[in-house]
Amino acid sequence: MCFAADELACVRGGRLVFEALSFRLAPGDALVLRGPNGSGKSTLLRLLAGFLRPAAGILRWDDEPVAAASPEHRARLHFVGHADPVKPLLSVAENVRFASTVAGGAVALAQALRHFALDELATTPARFLSSGQKRRTTLARLLASPRPLWLLDEPGVGLDRANRDRLEQAIADHRAGGGICILATHGDVAVRDAYVLDFGS
Ligand SMILES: Nc1ncnc2c1ncn2[C@@H]1O[C@H](COP(=O)(O)OP(=O)(O)OP(=O)(O)O)[C@@H](O)[C@H]1O
Incomplete structure (x- = not known):
């Protein structure tokens, strides 16, 4: 498995956001996107998810x-x-289960809730959650349905220290299981041995 970008360029609102951007990631790799507001981190993540088309360049999964x-x-x-x-x-549990499409989802659901310390909130309607609790519910969905590629745009926003630790552990576990993680952060989430793409100023 590998995920690669060759010479990507993106134009938004008539403005060139980035060009000549390339990477190649293997199982277990992480790529951290850094840079000031408006520098292009979210744009790249949206492009990598297939929500935006590149103005130039190509994305490849397993060289396809x-x-x-x-x-x-x-x-x-x-x-x-x-x-x-x-x-x-x-x-909370229904929201997380909603994302779980795999067989054996009940086990994954319980583990996902436990990982983000959501057991006690499992039956709470999401409209009663704080912003950090909502974020943890969103993140638990990552664990409820295993997928090889995680694209995370400032995933630590709204999390206290204990929950940022849980997020960092989830990313480490995902990588240890052969997953790939690409995330934008202003520095609040620590990712070991990651490649860094700095969008500069
Ligand atoms: N929907 C849009 N239409 C046109 N231009 C956009 C759109 N969204 C973002 N942009 C522009 O694309 C550029 C990159 O924005 P982007 O959201 O990727 O930055 P970012 O690095 O993620 O910023 P932040 O740290 O604030 O989240 C900015 O100049 C922004 O104005």
Whole structure:
């Protein structure tokens, strides 16, 4: 398994956001995106998820080209953006279960809730959650449905220290299991032995 970008460029609103961007990631690799507000981190993550088309360059999964909006690519990744996609009328457990499509999902669900210390909130409707609790519910979805590629846009926002530790552990476990993680961060989430892409100023 490998995920690679060759000479990617992206234009948004008529402006060149980045160009000539390349990487190649193998199982267990992590790529950290750094840079100031507006430098292009979220844009790259959206492009890698297939939500945006590159102006130039190509993405490859196992050396096969990845088309934008490809259902096959969508099925191999988790994307966590700035907004928490929790459904307010569903409980925490139902929100996490909603993301779990695999057989044996009950075990994965219980582990996902436990990892983010959500057991006691499992039956709480999501509309009653604090912002950090909503974020933990979103992150638990990563664990409830294993997928090889995680694309995380500032996943630590709203988390206290203990929960940032849980997030860092989840990323480490994902990598140890052969997953790939690409995340944007302003420095609040520590990722060991990661490649770094600095979008500069
Ligand atoms: N929907 C959009 N349409 C046009 N331009 C956009 C759109 N979203 C973002 N941009 C522009 O793309 C550039 C990169 O924005 P992006 O959101 O990728 O930055 P970022 O590095 O993730 O910033 P932040 O740290 O604030 O999240 C900025 O100039 C921004 O104005």
